[in-house]
Amino acid sequence: MEFGLSQDQLLLDDSVRKFLASEVPLDKVRQLAAGEVNDASFWQGLADMGLAGLIIPEAHGGADLGMLDAVAIAEALGYAACPGPFLSTAIMSAYLLNQAGATDPLARMATGEYRVGVAFGDVIGSRKGQVTEINSALSGQSLFALDADADAYLVALSDGRVFMIEASEVGRSILSTIDVTQSVCELSFDQSPACLVSSNPELVWQTIYRGRVIQAADTLGAAQYMLDQAVAYSLDRKQFNRVIGSFQAVKHMCAEMASQLEPCRAFAWYAGHAFDESTDDAALTACHAKAHLAEVGQFVAKTSTEVHGGMGFTDLVGLHYWFKRIGFNRQLLGSPEAVRHEAAQLSDL
Amino acid sequence: MDLSYGSEYDAFREEVKSFVRSNKHKQPQLGDGIKSQAMRDWQRLLIEHGYHSRTIAREYGGYGAEPDIIKSRIIAEEFGAERVHRGFNGQGVTMLTPVLLEMGTEEQKKAFVEPTIKAEMIWCQGYSEPGAGSDLASLTTKAELDGEEWVINGQKIWTSTAHHADWIFCLVRTEADAPKHLGISFLLFRMDTPGIEIRPLVDMTGDANFNEVFFTDVRVPKHQIVGQRGQGWQVANAILGHERGSLATPDAAMNRLNGVKRLMREESINGEPVMSNAVFRDRLMKLEGRALAMQYNDMRLLSAKINKNQNVRLAGMIVKLIGTELRHEIECLGIDVMGEIGLSYGNNPHKRGHGSWQYQYMFYLGLIIGGGTSQIQKNIISERGLGMPKEPKIPSKTAVPKTAAREA
Structure with missing residues (x-):
């Protein structure tokens, strides 16, 4: 019995964290926010480490690793608030294309040169409009498609069929959100030629569940960063001739964050492992992990900001990038209430 | 994995x-x-x-x-x-036996362990006092040596099973002049010794789950001490650590949560099963997510115990705090699902589950407080888990400066 990361997983985690610490400092995130760099510069570095092809089979140039590996990496990426389409192209699209047998793009995805975004709004819960299909041509619009710089998109229709369409065939406008580190866009289709990839609605859901686990792990990492920053700040900042971390009020805020967050680590690991072992509770666990981390993440994001006092509210310490990343993960691929509703349905309640 | x-x-x-x-x-x-x-x-x-x-x-x-x-x-x-x-699994079995095996003399092990684990010798624990709760080390029950006997005077509180117990393991102050943590000893004595008075302490559940125990010139043989004079605090801490985690097991929480699910299927409001009410279902799912997190945290702790290859200090420290609060909320949902029927208690014929929902709801509030309050847990987590400093001590014999008093 061994519940935890293996030696290999710890080594991978360690090398990714070292890379992120040196190559993705806060200053580079600020440059992205200012529009001075785009996320391609981040993504190529991650792809060179093998993260773009993480779950892609070796035959297509990937590392053929599993969801628990991906969970460990997502936690590290969240900790660094690292930009780039890990969730969309490296996990969701890579998984769906491979399962659907549409393996042609995988080799170029594994090198990082080709990015496939996901537009699953019609399945998860469309707030506006729907995409329709006639003779392999798509019409309508899809909001909040993941990855505004993708080379192609997987578009899921409300009946669960999935089409792949080249970015050059769609109208695309970047949607500005609170979070600059994860990009989304609005896609509009006008009899745009697309290619049917899957007619299996279950595959779309299996893809969404995996995405949710990655988001949960990403939020775990981002929240851990915010907790670490809060503790460090509280041991540095002095008021009334004492570090504020010696006041019980502040200590208890930090203890509450740690107490809620620490069990989430085991939860995220199990959620990844459940897919690697195809356990019966994998889908349910994914929904619970996503919803639970959304709630814990929100609590940590608010509380850590408060520990920082006025500084937490400013741009100077940059804490808000993590606050917003946690907020982004909370809504994308299903808000907590929506996901818990699904969890209840999966349990036949 | x-x-x-x-x-x-x-x-x-x-x-x-x-x-x-x-x-x-x-x-x-x-x-x-x-x-x-x-x-x-x-x-x-x-x-x-x-x-x-x-x-x-x-x-x-x-x-x-x-x-x-x-x-x-x-x-x-x-x-x-x-x-x-x-x-x-009374306190003698779970708390005293490990201590005796670790720190007792051969004679003590031979005399006490077998009858204790066979439930032939029932123990109670004499730790807390009216003036020594969270600050347990400030206890004042005194034991003075008089020839070959300790003479004990003072009072204990929160002593569960005292009325059934044959023996007590008890913390007493033996070194009046030593610093507070170094002046305590760990004594064992019979509960039928002259000078012991037990008064049941009725709590909010209506039961007397605890007692007050009074000692007046209670004479105890000198050799009935575990460890050396003044070492009692170390002995007590070893078993308190053992107590905390066992107060809130994730398996029990999951069992109760499944009980809430059964209630939600059986109970209805105007003919509609509670389970089809979206608000109640969302509360249920929220609690299930929290319970699952604790369940996997527990598996991680088990794995760390077996393989000794993970640092799980923080993961272990949070169990009492999060587990008892979670359990209290699960019981609360069970009551809310029943509405006014959830108020039923005592001999009310409409009560469900033998009235266990209200009982456990109150009992778990007791456990949030007992065994180290939630606030004490947060001190421990922040200090030992996150490396934050202890509250500065206010000098006791000099006047307290006004500003320090305000901040505290």
């Missing part, structure tokens, strides 16, 4: 299963007290088969097996699955 216990344990699991199946009719029934023959017979049977006191040496009355965390877990799982009595 490998969550199987390994095929070498399959035979052991089968063995436990078959024991449980063929012996469960012998377990103590509701109403059999802790001093009943049924309890003692069951306890003896469990020890004989290695399902209780498994790793305690045979010479002290145990089963004498090598420690095997997985086997212990399998026993817990199989007894739990059939809801079969795990045997008597």
Whole structure:
């Protein structure tokens, strides 16, 4: 019995964290926010480490690793608030294309040169409009498609069929959100030629569940960063001739964050492992992990900001990038209430 | 990640299963007290088969097996699955026995361990005092040596099972001039010693789960001390750590949550099952997510115990705080699901689950406070888990500066 990361997983985690610490400092995130760099510069570095092809089979140039590996990496990426389409192209699209047998793009995805975004709004819960299909041509619009710089998109229709369409065939406008580190866009289709990839609605859901686990792990990492920053700040900042971390009020805020967050680590690991072992509770666990981390993440994001006092509210310490990343993960691929509703349905309640 | 216990344990699991199946009719029934023959017979049977006191040496009355965390877990799982009595686990068994085995003299081990684990000798714990709760080390119950005897005077509180207990393990101040943590000793004495008075302490549940115990010139043989004079605090801390985690197991939380699910299917509002009410269902799912997080945290702790390759200090420290609060909220949902019926208590014929929802709701508030309050847990987590400083001490003999008093 061994519940935890293996030696290999710890080594991978360690090398990714070292890379992120040196190559993705806060200053580079600020440059992205200012529009001075785009996320391609981040993504190529991650792809060179093998993260773009993480779950892609070796035959297509990937590392053929599993969801628990991906969970460990997502936690590290969240900790660094690292930009780039890990969730969309490296996990969701890579998984769906491979399962659907549409393996042609995988080799170029594994090198990082080709990015496939996901537009699953019609399945998860469309707030506006729907995409329709006639003779392999798509019409309508899809909001909040993941990855505004993708080379192609997987578009899921409300009946669960999935089409792949080249970015050059769609109208695309970047949607500005609170979070600059994860990009989304609005896609509009006008009899745009697309290619049917899957007619299996279950595959779309299996893809969404995996995405949710990655988001949960990403939020775990981002929240851990915010907790670490809060503790460090509280041991540095002095008021009334004492570090504020010696006041019980502040200590208890930090203890509450740690107490809620620490069990989430085991939860995220199990959620990844459940897919690697195809356990019966994998889908349910994914929904619970996503919803639970959304709630814990929100609590940590608010509380850590408060520990920082006025500084937490400013741009100077940059804490808000993590606050917003946690907020982004909370809504994308299903808000907590929506996901818990699904969890209840999966349990036949 | 490998969550199987390994095929070498399959035979052991089968063995436990078959024991449980063929012996469960012998377990103590509701109403059999802790001093009943049924309890003692069951306890003896469990020890004989290695399902209780498994790793305690045979010479002290145990089963004498090598420690095997997985086997212990399998026993817990199989007894739990059939809801079969795990045997008597009073404070003597869970808290005193490990201490005696660790720090007791050979004589003490021989005299106390066997009757204790066989439920023939019932113990109570004398730690807390009216003036020494969270600040336990400030306890003032005094023991003074008079020839070959300690003479004890003072008062204990929150003493569960004192009215059933044959013996007490008790913290007393023996070194009046030593710093507070170094002046305490750990004594063992009979509860029928002259000078002991027990008063039941009725709590909000309506039961007397605890007692107050008063000592007036209670004379105890000098050698009935565990460890050296002044070492009592170390002894007590070793077992308090043991107490905290066991107050809120994730398996029990999950069982109660499944109980709430059953209630939500059975109870209805204007003919609609509560389960189809979206608000109640969302509360249920929220709690299930929290309970799952604790369940996997527990598996991580188990793995760390077996493989000794993970730092899980923080993961272990948070269990009492989060587990008791979670359990309190699960019980609360059970009550809310029933609405006004949820108020039923005592002999109300409409009550559900023998009135356990209200009872546990109140009882778990007690556990949030007992065994180290939630606030004390947060101090421990922030100081030992996150490396934050202790509250600065206010100098006791000089005047307290106004500003310091305001901040505190």
